Amino acid sequence: xxxxxxxxxxxxxxxxxxxxxxxxxxxxxxxxxxxxxxxxxxxxxxxxxxxxxxxxxxxxxxxxxxxxxxxxxxxxxxxxxxxxxxxxxxxxxxxxxxxxxxxxxxxxxxxxxxxxxxxxxxxxxxxxxxxxxxxxxxxxxxxxxxxxxxxxxxxxxxxxxxxxxxxxxxxxxxxxxxxxxxxxxxxxxxxxxxxxxxxxxxxxxxxxxxxxxxxxxxxxxxxxxxxxxxxxxxxxxxxx
Numbered sequence: 001x002x003x004x005x006x007x008x009x010x011x012x013x014x015x016x017x018x019x020x021x022x023x024x025x026x027x028x029x030x031x032x033x034x035x036x037x038x039x040x041x042x043x044x045x046x047x048x049x050x051x052x053x054x055x056x057x058x059x060x061x062x063x064x065x066x067x068x069x070x071x072x073x074x075x076x077x078x079x080x081x082x083x084x085x086x087x088x089x090x091x092x093x094x095x096x097x098x099x100x101x102x103x104x105x106x107x108x109x110x111x112x113x114x115x116x117x118x119x120x121x122x123x124x125x126x127x128x129x130x131x132x133x134x135x136x137x138x139x140x141x142x143x144x145x146x147x148x149x150x151x152x153x154x155x156x157x158x159x160x161x162x163x164x165x166x167x168x169x170x171x172x173x174x175x176x177x178x179x180x181x182x183x184x185x186x187x188x189x190x191x192x193x194x195x196x197x198x199x200x201x202x203x204x205x206x207x208x209x210x211x212x213x214x215x216x217x218x219x220x221x222x223x224x225x226x227x228x229x230x231x232x233x234x235x236x237x238x239x240x
Contacts, residue, residue, distance in 0.1 A: 050156035055124035061131020065093035113141035161233030
């Protein structure tokens with residue numbers, strides 16, 4: 001299957017990042033509502049499926065650190081590098097972690113998926129919790145993930161899915177285009193309406209089968225976990 005090299009936000013990336021900065025005060029609250037309460041469940045499922053205790057993990061697009069906090073609470077010997085392009089997100093993540101409970105187990109780095117500031121073969125695993133759809137160029141992001149992973153390392157992507165079944169995909173599209181904004185408004189008022197930008201990222205998202213094909217260009221094996229008829233997905237790609 002041929003996959004378009006144009007998958008990703010490209011010129012729209014800057015505007016999406018601006019929106020993410022604006023919604024920082026209500027991000028967690030609204031994200032839980034619009035995911036119908038499933039966001040944390042999916043994050044933890046992805047972690048236990050792909051991460052092992054003792055790993056050095058890159059949390060790519062870490063945001064506030066929800067994925068990192070879940071990993072650190074599940075595995076007592078995991079160490080995490082949180083990578084995000086928004087400095088304000090990393091600052092707040094650091095505040096949430098500074099109680100000393102995770103001292104020495106986390107570090108924070110500002111950067112983007114397509115140019116990860118680490119040497120090749122550094123990480124045992126990379127996790128993307130609801131962040132991969134914000135890549136500038138998805139194929140370049142996957143190339144970088146593959147580069148910085150150790151041999152037998154794993155890439156875990158937890159995100160919204162774009163089902164291959166056209167009828168299911170239509171239902172998901174209608175939910176994201178219309179219902180999501182209504183739920184976000186009731187959760188957070190006018191600022192919640194900014195979450196309508198998720199539709200812009202969803203439009204550029206590859207279908208689930210296309211995503212698998214894109215990962216297979218770099219990774220030896222792919223596991224695919226689907227929930228909600230493919231609207232909530234986990235990809236676990238292993239580097240061989």
